Amino acid sequence: xxxxLTIQDLSxxxxxxxxxxxxxxxxxxxxxxxxxxxxxxxxxxLFKGIxxxxxxxxxxxxxxxRNIRAMxxxxxxxxxxxxxxxxxxxxxxxxxxxxxxxxxxxxxxQFLESKQDHEIxxxxxxxxDVYHLRNKHMLHLSGGEQQLAAIxxxxxxEPDLLLLDEPTSHLDISHQxxxxxxxxxxxxxxxxxxxxxxxxLNLAGEYCDYLMLLNKGKLHSKGTPExxxxxxxxxxxxxxxxxxxTNPLSKRPVVFLVSNKMLLKSEENKSGEA
Amino acid sequence: xxxxxxxxxxxxxxxxxxxxxxxxxxxxxGGELDFSLIDLPRxxxxxxxxxxxxxxxxxxxxxILAFAVGGALSLSxxxxxxxxRNPLVEPYTLGISGGAAFAIALVIVMGWHRLFGSLLFxxxxxxxxxxxxxxxxxxxIRKGIINIxxxxxxxxxxxxxxxxxxxxxxxxxxAADLHSFVFWTMGSLDEPNRDLISVMLTSSLAGLAxxxxxxxxxxxxxLGEIKARHLGFNSALTVRMLFIxxxxxxxxxxxxxxxxxxxxxxxxxxxxxxIGNDYRIMLIGSFLGGSLYxxxxxxxxxxxxxxxxxxxxGVVTGMLGGIVFIAxxxxxxxxxxxx
Numbered sequence: 001x002x003x004x005l006t007i008q009d010l011s012x013x014x015x016x017x018x019x020x021x022x023x024x025x026x027x028x029x030x031x032x033x034x035x036x037x038x039x040x041x042x043x044x045x046l047f048k049g050i051x052x053x054x055x056x057x058x059x060x061x062x063x064x065x066r067n068i069r070a071m072x073x074x075x076x077x078x079x080x081x082x083x084x085x086x087x088x089x090x091x092x093x094x095x096x097x098x099x100x101x102x103x104x105x106x107x108x109x110q111f112l113e114s115k116q117d118h119e120i121x122x123x124x125x126x127x128x129d130v131y132h133l134r135n136k137h138m139l140h141l142s143g144g145e146q147q148l149a150a151i152x153x154x155x156x157x158e159p160d161l162l163l164l165d166e167p168t169s170h171l172d173i174s175h176q177x178x179x180x181x182x183x184x185x186x187x188x189x190x191x192x193x194x195x196x197x198x199x200x201l202n203l204a205g206e207y208c209d210y211l212m213l214l215n216k217g218k219l220h221s222k223g224t225p226e227x228x229x230x231x232x233x234x235x236x237x238x239x240x241x242x243x244x245x246t247n248p249l250s251k252r253p254v255v256f257l258v259s260n261k262m263l264l265k266s267e268e269n270k271s272g273e274a
Numbered sequence: 275x276x277x278x279x280x281x282x283x284x285x286x287x288x289x290x291x292x293x294x295x296x297x298x299x300x301x302x303x304g305g306e307l308d309f310s311l312i313d314l315p316r317x318x319x320x321x322x323x324x325x326x327x328x329x330x331x332x333x334x335x336x337x338i339l340a341f342a343v344g345g346a347l348s349l350s351x352x353x354x355x356x357x358x359r360n361p362l363v364e365p366y367t368l369g370i371s372g373g374a375a376f377a378i379a380l381v382i383v384m385g386w387h388r389l390f391g392s393l394l395f396x397x398x399x400x401x402x403x404x405x406x407x408x409x410x411x412x413x414x415i416r417k418g419i420i421n422i423x424x425x426x427x428x429x430x431x432x433x434x435x436x437x438x439x440x441x442x443x444x445x446x447x448x449a450a451d452l453h454s455f456v457f458w459t460m461g462s463l464d465e466p467n468r469d470l471i472s473v474m475l476t477s478s479l480a481g482l483a484x485x486x487x488x489x490x491x492x493x494x495x496x497l498g499e500i501k502a503r504h505l506g507f508n509s510a511l512t513v514r515m516l517f518i519x520x521x522x523x524x525x526x527x528x529x530x531x532x533x534x535x536x537x538x539x540x541x542x543x544x545x546x547x548x549i550g551n552d553y554r555i556m557l558i559g560s561f562l563g564g565s566l567y568x569x570x571x572x573x574x575x576x577x578x579x580x581x582x583x584x585x586x587x588g589v590v591t592g593m594l595g596g597i598v599f600i601a602x603x604x605x606x607x608x609x610x611x612x613x
Contacts, residue, residue, distance in 0.1 A: 053500055077506030088497055091551050096278075103494055104506040111489065111554050112279065157505075 004029040004193050005161060010059035012049035013042070013217070019057070020045045020217045027210065029160075030191040032184055034204040036228075037214035038238050043197045044085075046214065047165050050195070051082050063161065077104035081159035085166050087138070087146040094141070094149050095134040098125055101156030124155040127182055129175075143170035151179060155186070162187075164196040168203065180207045205229050205253045213237060229253040282555045285548065289562045293341075296569045300337050301329055303573060335471050339463050340572045340587075341565040342471075343527045344537055346478035348564020350520040350527075351538020352545075352556050353485060356492045357513050360422050361546070362602065364538030365524040366595075368410055368425070369432030370403045371535065374521075374528035375459060376436040377402025382455070383443045392467055396477075399525030406432055407517050461534040461588025463572055474530045478561075481523045485557050488512055488519075492553040534588045536595020537564050543602065567591075 003026040013019040020042040027033050035043050048054040050061060052068070061068040063079060071079075081101070090097065101124075102117040125131040128148045138146060147170050154162060162183070168176040184207055187194050198204045204211060205225040212222045215237045221228050231244045234255060241263060243256040258266075302309040309317060309325060317325045351364035365371050377398040381387050387394050410432065414425035437459070444455050465471055491512040494502035499509035527534070541563045542556065549555050568587070571594070575585040 051504065053503070072506075073503060073508055074506035077504060080504075082501075082504040084501070088501075090496055091546075092496065093550075096552065100494065100497070100505060103490060106490070108487070108490075111486075113276075118276075 002029065003027065004031075004064055005195070006062040007050070008059050008062070010046075010049060010061065011057045012054050013045050013057065015057070018042070018045065018217065020049070020214075021058070023059070023219050025212060025219065025222055027193055027195065029193055030187055031210055032187050032194045032208050033196070033210040033212065034208035035195065035197045035212050035214060036199070036201060036204050037220070041214040041237075042217045043214055044165060045217075047163060047195075047197055051080070051163055052076070074104050077157065079159055080161045080163060081154035081157040083150050083154045083162070083164045083167055085169065087143075087150045089141075089146065090138045093135055093137055094130055095121065095125070097138050097149055098130075098134075098152045098156050101153040101158075104157065120158065121152075121156050124152045125149075128152040128155070129178065144172065144175055147171060148175065148179065151183075160191070160193060162192055162194045162196075164194065166197055166199060169199070176203065183207075201229060201234070201255045205255065206247065206250060225253050229255060231255075278552075282549065282559075285555065285559060286562070289559070289566060293562060293566045293569070296566055296573070297337055297341075300340070300569050300573050301333050303576075335465065335468070336463050336572065337569060338475055339465055339471055339531065340568040342475040342478040343463070343531050343534065344541075344564040344566070344568025345561040346474075346481055346523040346527050346564075347534060347537040348541040348560045348567070349478070349482055349485060349538075349557060350523040351564075352542040352553075352560040353492070353516050353520045354538070355542055356495060356553060356556075357516055358422065358425070359496065359498070361543055362422075362426060362539065362599070364536065364542075365403070365520065365527075366433075366533070366535035367539065367599075368407065368429040369436065370406045370410075370429075370521065370524050371528050371533045372433035372436030373406025373409075374399040374402040374525045375533055376439050377405075377525075378529050379440045379443045379455070383447045392470060393473065395470070395529035396473055396526040399527075399529035400522050401525070403521035403525035403528070404518065406436075407521050411517070458532040459588075460586035461532040461591070462586050463531055465530055470530045474526055477526050478523060481519060482558065482561050484519055485516075488516055489553050489557060492516070492557075496551065496553075532586075532588060534568070535592045536599060537568060537591055539602075540595055540598050541567055543598070 006026040007023055010023040011019065011021040023046060035046060037043050045054065049056055056069070063071070068076065098121045099113055099117060102113060102120065105117070106113075122131065125134060128151050130145060130148045130152055133141060133145060133149070138149065141149065147167065151164075151167060154164075164183075167183075168179060171179065180203065183194055183196075186192050196208070198208070208225060210223070211225050211228040213220045213228050213233065220237055221233055229244060231242055234240070234242050234244070241258055243258060245254050245256065246252070247254050298311060298314065302311055302314055309329075317323050317329060320326055347365060354363045354365065354368065355361050378395055381394055381398045410425055410428050413428050414421050440459065444452060447455070491502060491507040491509065494505045494507045495509060495512065497505070499513070502509045502512075542560045545556060545559045545563050549559055568591070571590045572587055575587045575590045578584065
């Protein structure tokens with residue numbers, strides 16, 4: 001399969017205090033990829049480098065065989081949609097907010113939204129479960145609802161590549177699952193390539209089919225969840241004792257945390273048995 | 275049609291209606307002579323009528339000026355609020371008017387206008403405004419983040435600095451200049467120079483038209499500059515172009531009528547409350563609202579309700595605006611945030 005997003009020898013950051021370097025990976029079209037790693041490992045820096053919010057110090061990013069930095073902003077906006085961690089609490093209705101996703105498609109003097117724009121926005125508002133909030137102002141929504149609206153806006157942009165920074169951080173488990181299911185099914189249906197920063201290793205393991213683990217500004221390991229989410233890797237990178245098992249239904253890896261108390265207890269038991 | 279568009283249209287119709295009414299009222303009322311509305315068409319038609327002279331030569335230019343200046347200042351305020359994403363920002367609070375006034379005062383004291391003609395005033399105003407806006411911007415921005423507290427303070431300080439510098443220049447100037455100087459800094463719609471009035475009208479209408487080139491990026495920038503880039507807009511370029519546009523509008527206004535404060539604060543605020551925060555309607559809505567507001571303020575200033583003689587219009591807008599500004603700032607739990 002042809003690579004859709006290729007990142008070669010990328011380096012970016014805020015030298016001298018932090019620098020992310022030697023990042024190489026490529027994603028096929030339709031991949032659902034996750035970026036994981038401890039706090040301060042460079043996840044957001046990598047994300048900003050790919051979005052174009054941070055200048056690259058080195059390397060290049062190719063999208064569908066074209067250098068991303070050589071693309072016009074408008075052209076890029078039709079292909080890449082970004083959902084950042086923070087959503088502004090704006091004093092505008094949800095519907096208008098979601099419709100902003102159609103902006104890259106309108107020409108200079110096309111001031112009003114077309115019927116098609118409204119249909120697309122409506123479709124994704126329904127899929128993300130914010131349609132009933134469409135006349136409410138963003139300001140008056142909860143953090144989770146704002147996040148859902150932000151995701152609806154990103155979909156309304158009809159991108160080929162969706163970049164998400166912790167899209168589920170403010171959501172309860174039912175909405176977490178709903179959004180990730182939606183992204184997964186659209187990714188499969190439309191061939192949408194997804195690159196998502198995600199803290200929760202279990203969600204990452206369950207949904208992503210490719211994971212990149214960052215540590216201290218370097219790409220520590222990459223591969224399928226089974227390859228990356230092993231207890232030796234996690235213990236090394238996160239410096240935490242964990243147990244990994246396999247989800248009986250999905251056959252994906254699951255990571256369990258163990259409290260110190262229990263850990264000491266189990267060691268006592270072991271020594272007792274011995 | 276969308277409900278949103280219908281409400282926009284309705285708003286525009288109402289404002290235009292009120293605008294026409296206020297223009298009519300302003301023409302027949304004030305000054306030494308009042309006419310009745312019924313007489314107005316007859317007087318306007320009869321060129322030999324002495325009243326025709328009063329209306330055509332004195333009141334029509336004044337209304338045109340109020341229309342153009344009110345619109346330009348309010349539009350400029352709406353644009354600046356869009357860039358800074360803060361409703362307390364406008365040409366006056368950012369010190370832009372002060373900067374423009376200083377540049378113009380400098381021209382008067384140095385006598386440069388005698389060399390280059392009176393059209394040097396709007397040009398000097400523009401340069402003064404533009405320098406101030408970039409100064410405030412670069413002093414209040416750190417690592418791409420604007421510190422709003424700092425920016426408003428710097429704006430106020432620049433206003434003080436400018437008015438002190440103007441006083442310094444005045445003390446250097448002749449006594450004859452002094453009175454007109456003081457009056458000019460208070461803002462007045464008495465402008466005998468027809469060239470300046472037509473420059474003012476043309477540039478404010480052109481400014482309105484030009485602002486619509488940037489209406490989509492302005493709308494996108496409601497999400498912030500970075501997210502506007504994600505939607506395909508060059509935020510940095512938009513900010514710079516809009517800085518130039520609002521400086522141009524403010525500079526010319528100050529050059530022609532002096533300092534008229536707070537129009538750009540009150541009107542966009544009210545428009546936003548009525549019709550929402552969409553710049554497609556905000557820009558024209560603020561322009562027309564500002565025109566209406568200044569024409570009404572001018573009627574108030576001429577009405578001699580408070581004083582024996584006519585008040586400078588800057589005093590009226592300054593008093594009203596100051597009160598609204600304080601009310602906005604102190605309204606707890608409101609949507610207005612300083613940062």
